[in-house]
Amino acid sequence: MTPHTDARPPAAQPPAATRSAATALPGRPCSIAAALQVLGEKWALLAVRELFYGNHRFDRIARNTGAPRDRLTARLRALEEAGVVERRAYSERPPRYEYHLTGAGRDLAPLTQALLAWGDRWLSPEPPVVLHHHPDGSGGSDDSDDVGHPLDAAWTCRTCGVEVHSPDVSLEVRSPGWDHRGPAVPVGDAGTGP
């Protein structure tokens, strides 16, 4: 029931498996590419959505996402290896597991929220899900009368308190040999194509 943002610092360093997944990617050195290496397959983020919604068992995640079982199994395993999801046994005989978000997984809340907001704005005339914000801390509990207010989230810079708009942001590329256009002075790249 708590699908959203938790921007506190991470509790721990990411697992080694996750870090190694960030290296040896093609193209520009980039945290977006590294993140998509872990998350960039739609069943992964739909499984994460279900975990935010409180659905932790495989059958329910499969039913609610519509994911083919073999692909969902593969994505959950990859998310576990990347340190986004952890398995917890809830039965020993037979052995059965629930899936839960780790700290890194819960920190995906802004991402799922950004997807939801974009989909609501551009694809869904009648949003199938509406989020409510309870800044007094009562939120999410089923026995509370507090309905909060509709969440209207925007990126705001903590340093200056101003809402972030695209033209107000500039880019500093720190990867040796790259700038925003691509590799600096690339060999055999005198011109670009079609």
Added chain:
Amino acid sequence: MTPHTDARPPAAQPPAATRSAATALPGRPCSIAAALQVLGEKWALLAVRELFYGNHRFDRIARNTGAPRDRLTARLRALEEAGVVERRAYSERPPRYEYHLTGAGRDLAPLTQALLAWGDRWLSPEPPVVLHHHPDGSGGSDDSDDVGHPLDAAWTCRTCGVEVHSPDVSLEVRSPGWDHRGPAVPVGDAGTGP
């Protein structure tokens, strides 16, 4: 050079192609699923990243993302059909095109920013790209001495001004026949599996 948030209202209704893509998905009716139907393949968002960075030609996008050319062609076509990207001719003989973000495409800035922030935090000990914020409006111009300050973005609710944390958000499911657990009283679903 402007990879980031623009949370203003959309300039126009989404194209029909985009809306129809949001229907007939498996699983829970959900704007996240609809968004991932358009964006949920990593080359799509990496192409969007390059367009935000000002790289509009196919060869440069292919080089900077590392995407196989056939898959990149397919993703750009899908993004165009979905109204996220538009092609503009820059040469008639031979016919050549540049790709540009539409309003719906520019509105993906919060999403790419959320991916970047998550990747920086969990995958990249030394962020390959650092964003600077120029709230006075000078940002991004190459001839400005203003270096701004490092962007430290947080989700904040416009209604109350409070930073959004996951436990403070609740979910209202408006899809008939569904709640946060899944289909209400689903047929043949007396229990869930492993």
